[in-house]
Amino acid sequence: MEYESRRKLYVARADADGRVVLRQKERTLSASWVAYSRITRRGVASGDVVISDGRDELHAAFVEFDIDTLEGVMFDAEMAAESTPMELRGAEIAKTGEHTYTFRQGRFTACRCPDPEATEPWQLAAERADLEIDGYGTARNTTVEVLGVPVLWLPWMVYPLRTERQSGLLFPEFAYSARSGTEIGLPIFWAVGDPVNVTLTPRWLSDRGAKGDIEVEYVLGEASDGSFSGAGLYDEDVSSNSLKTPFDKGRWATWGEHDVFLPAGARFKADYAFASDNAYPNDFDELSRARHDRFLTAQAFVTAQTGQAGVAGGTLGAEYRDDLQNPDDTDRDRFVLQRLPTAQVQTLPAQLPFARWLVPALDVRYAWFQQRDRPDSYYDTDPALLVTSNGRFLDTGIDGLPTTVSGGAKVEQGEDGTGAGLDPNEDNFLLHGGTEGDGIFQEGELIADEGHRVVFMPRIGAPLRIADSVELYPEVGWHETFYQSRAQGSERRGILTGRVEASMRLRGEIAGALHLLEPKLGWALVDAPSQRGDPLFVPGTAVPQTRLRDLQLDSVTRDWADRIDDYHAVTLGLGNRFYRRGGGEGAELLADFVVQARYDIENSRFGSLFLDGRAYPFDKVWTRFGLGLDTDAGQLEEALFEIGWSDRRGDGLRFGYRYLREVPAVFEAFPDANRRFKKFDGTTDEINQLDARLRIQLSRGWAIGYRFAYSIERALMLGSRGYVEYLSRCDCWGLAVELTGIRSRGIGINIRYYLQGLGDDPRSLRDADTARRTSLDAFGGV
Numbered sequence: 089m090e091y092e093s094r095r096k097l098y099v100a101r102a103d104a105d106g107r108v109v110l111r112q113k114e115r116t117l118s119a120s121w122v123a124y125s126r127i128t129r130r131g132v133a134s135g136d137v138v139i140s141d142g143r144d145e146l147h148a149a150f151v152e153f154d155i156d157t158l159e160g161v162m163f164d165a166e167m168a169a170e171s172t173p174m175e176l177r178g179a180e181i182a183k184t185g186e187h188t189y190t191f192r193q194g195r196f197t198a199c200r201c202p203d204p205e206a207t208e209p210w211q212l213a214a215e216r217a218d219l220e221i222d223g224y225g226t227a228r229n230t231t232v233e234v235l236g237v238p239v240l241w242l243p244w245m246v247y248p249l250r251t252e253r254q255s256g257l258l259f260p261e262f263a264y265s266a267r268s269g270t271e272i273g274l275p276i277f278w279a280v281g282d283p284v285n286v287t288l289t290p291r292w293l294s295d296r297g298a299k300g301d302i303e304v305e306y307v308l309g310e311a312s313d314g315s316f317s318g319a320g321l322y323d324e325d326v327s328s329n330s331l332k333t334p335f336d337k338g339r340w341a342t343w344g345e346h347d348v349f350l351p352a353g354a355r356f357k358a359d360y361a362f363a364s365d366n367a368y369p370n371d372f373d374e375l376s377r378a379r380h381d382r383f384l385t386a387q388a389f390v391t392a393q394t395g396q397a398g399v400a401g402g403t404l405g406a407e408y409r410d411d412l413q414n415p416d417d418t419d420r421d422r423f424v425l426q427r428l429p430t431a432q433v434q435t436l437p438a439q440l441p442f443a444r445w446l447v448p449a450l451d452v453r454y455a456w457f458q459q460r461d462r463p464d465s466y467y468d469t470d471p472a473l474l475v476t477s478n479g480r481f482l483d484t485g486i487d488g489l490p491t492t493v494s495g496g497a498k499v500e501q502g503e504d505g506t507g508a509g510l511d512p513n514e515d516n517f518l519l520h521g522g523t524e525g526d527g528i529f530q531e532g533e534l535i536a537d538e539g540h541r542v543v544f545m546p547r548i549g550a551p552l553r554i555a556d557s558v559e560l561y562p563e564v565g566w567h568e569t570f571y572q573s574r575a576q577g578s579e580r581r582g583i584l585t586g587r588v589e590a591s592m593r594l595r596g597e598i599a600g601a602l603h604l605l606e607p608k609l610g611w612a613l614v615d616a617p618s619q620r621g622d623p624l625f626v627p628g629t630a631v632p633q634t635r636l637r638d639l640q641l642d643s644v645t646r647d648w649a650d651r652i653d654d655y656h657a658v659t660l661g662l663g664n665r666f667y668r669r670g671g672g673e674g675a676e677l678l679a680d681f682v683v684q685a686r687y688d689i690e691n692s693r694f695g696s697l698f699l700d701g702r703a704y705p706f707d708k709v710w711t712r713f714g715l716g717l718d719t720d721a722g723q724l725e726e727a728l729f730e731i732g733w734s735d736r737r738g739d740g741l742r743f744g745y746r747y748l749r750e751v752p753a754v755f756e757a758f759p760d761a762n763r764r765f766k767k768f769d770g771t772t773d774e775i776n777q778l779d780a781r782l783r784i785q786l787s788r789g790w791a792i793g794y795r796f797a798y799s800i801e802r803a804l805m806l807g808s809r810g811y812v813e814y815l816s817r818c819d820c821w822g823l824a825v826e827l828t829g830i831r832s833r834g835i836g837i838n839i840r841y842y843l844q845g846l847g848d849d850p851r852s853l854r855d856a857d858t859a860r861r862t863s864l865d866a867f868g869g870v
Contacts, residue, residue, distance in 0.1 A: 209821035266834030269294035316344030335365035360386035479575030485524030486532035531630035539573035573623035606663035614655035679703040738785035
């Protein structure tokens with residue numbers, strides 16, 4: 089250290105291994121060379137200068153500073169602040185306050201890439217910026233750069249430098265699809281307060297015009313939360329007079345989920361979705377989960393439980409379903425039978441205090457079934473148009489749209505409106521050999537009745553354990569239904585039900601593997617009277633899920649339909665589990681499957697034989713399988729087989745096959761996307777589909793993948809998706825390019841650029857892909 093008394097100047101130099109250090113309260117400056125004047129109280133430092141106040145740390149090549157505050161100007165500087173994830177650099181940085189700085193030619197990013205010479209994945213470049221650590225930054229003449237390429241310019245912007253969520257812009261979204269063209273969105277995040285988030289996303293679609301989305305998320309207290317969203321546009325690609333787009337240009341959708349805990353142990357839940365037209369879920373991604381559904385469903389209810397372990401409970405709610413099967417000019421929304429409101433009281437099986445060997449249970453359900461319009465009044469242009477079966481249903485055929493009158497003559501629409509609202513597509517399932525006008529109700533036809541229904545279902549069981557090895561559960565029940573119907577008046581129905589289920593567990597070894605065997609024997613009886621004169625609010629399903637009913641007999645004895653057939657059958661099942669013994673106390677599951685058979689006493693015939701299970705035959709390999717065989721007819725009813733392999737590196741392979749011999753006649757069988765609402769093809773009578781997916785992790789950062797689903801029936805490619813993705817070495821950014829082709833939507837291209845540190849999902853692309861790939865799981869609507 090040198091001191092010049094005339095100029096009162098101190099100069100300090102460090103040797104090869106040392107540092108010059110100045111301390112000012114909690115602040116510290118260190119460098120290779122420092123000089124300062126006692127007269128001006130100013131100083132300069134050079135040579136890897138580091139200024140620290142215990143919270144923020146600045147590195148610079150050269151610094152001019154104030155001795156008393158250590159504030160000043162840094163040149164060619166870089167700043168690391170504990171309170172912000174951002175890395176801050178500038179050609180010139182001026183410390184203007186305790187935690188405030190001014191940057192010139194600043195560059196800011198949240199990336200921490202290990203290679204200092206590599207191009208930053210993303211950064212903000214500003215001509216001038218004023219920053220407050222743990223506050224906000226204000227920048228002028230700013231560009232957003234991705235991999236060194238400017239992609240957005242802003243004359244002025246404000247962005248947060250906090251670890252808490254803050255209002256601001258999120259990264260733009262880019263996509264392309266055959267139905268909407270190029271799509272660009274710019275999400276705007278608004279942190280309204282601690283419990284509320286709002287995201288506004290203005291979009292531009294090249295084929296449709298401007299579109300706006302909004303999403304609101306909230307939390308209430310420690311357990312309640314929810315979200316509600318909406319979207320709308322004036323669609324330039326819609327022609328209201330076209331059969332392809334028979335709806336208004338003003339299109340919208342709203343959806344949401346709510347789960348709110350109320351006082352006294354009550355709870356409110358809602359899950360809803362509404363759309364302006366039936367094509368909306370297919371044209372836009374917001375309601376993509378409903379693309380293969382027949383109805384867009386909304387439900388809300390309040391529920392409460394009481395007693396020990398919630399043994400008794402009740403719900404009060406409402407259900408609304410929007411028909412998605414037909415276009416709007418032939419829509420059936422006004423005729424769908426809604427349940428407004430619904431109520432239910434339920435008690436779980438519980439021991440009686442005076443007879444602990446008895447366990448009663450009770451289910452009570454009420455619903456008010458109503459429609460916006462009565463279909464028999466709407467289609468009143470010809471008294472002989474349809475058979476209505478005493479006003480209970482309209483014999484329209486499974487498309488729910490009348491095309492013929494008595495005798496099979498086609499109804500024409502006249503200038504006076506006669507025949508208005510009838511089926512212009514002529515998707516008629518004609519009188520001769522079809523479902524229209526046959527006098528029998530089929531799934532898809534319109535219910536014409538309205539009214540109230542109460543179902544009262546008491547049951548009592550007596551669980552037993554015999555010889556400490558056999559578990560026996562006999563149960564007897566009564567199924568009483570009360571109706572008040574507009575067409576039928578007051579009616580009631582009583583059905584006797586009973587079931588007995590017995591099971592035991594055996595343990596042994598096979599080829600060194602632990603084998604757990606659980607034989608199950610079941611018997612069920614449903615003694616149903618004639619129901620020809622009863623109202624029809626809830627028809628029986630057209631294709632019963634026999635496998636599920638046989639495996640769980642209470643689904644047979646607790647059927648809620650208004651048409652219940654007699655049932656008298658015995659079921660026999662064998663549950664199997666195989667374990668590989670582990671080195672410790674644990675054991676590894678090798679296989680888990682059940683074989684189930686049924687004998688129909690009512691009709692003196694053997695029913696179906698089912699096999700359902702999963703297995704892990706090799707390391708990292710899994711299989712799932714199912715088989716249904718009609719033993720009486722000697723034909724295959726259903727089959728399912730899946731096999732997959734994956735490793736920790738990220739590679740994976742999966743192959744699947746699905747066969748179902750009988751499907752509902754209303755199964756969606758539209759030739760392609762452009763004809764979905766123009767023509768219905770009823771020739772598909774079975775599901776026979778293949779699907780496969782492949783993912784190859786080429787290196788730590790690069791991966792490719794492909795997925796497809798193919799229908800052997802009618803030789804249709806249902807959908808495919810291929811992608812290439814890259815994840816940076818620092819795990820702070822990623823890029824994915826996807827090419828999709830889906831039968832109901834056409835070709836689509838998505839470019840996804842993932843950034844960490846700007847409020848985006850912090851998962852890696854490997855985890856994100858797991859969530860994304862579910863979007864194609866419903867190619868065939870199976």
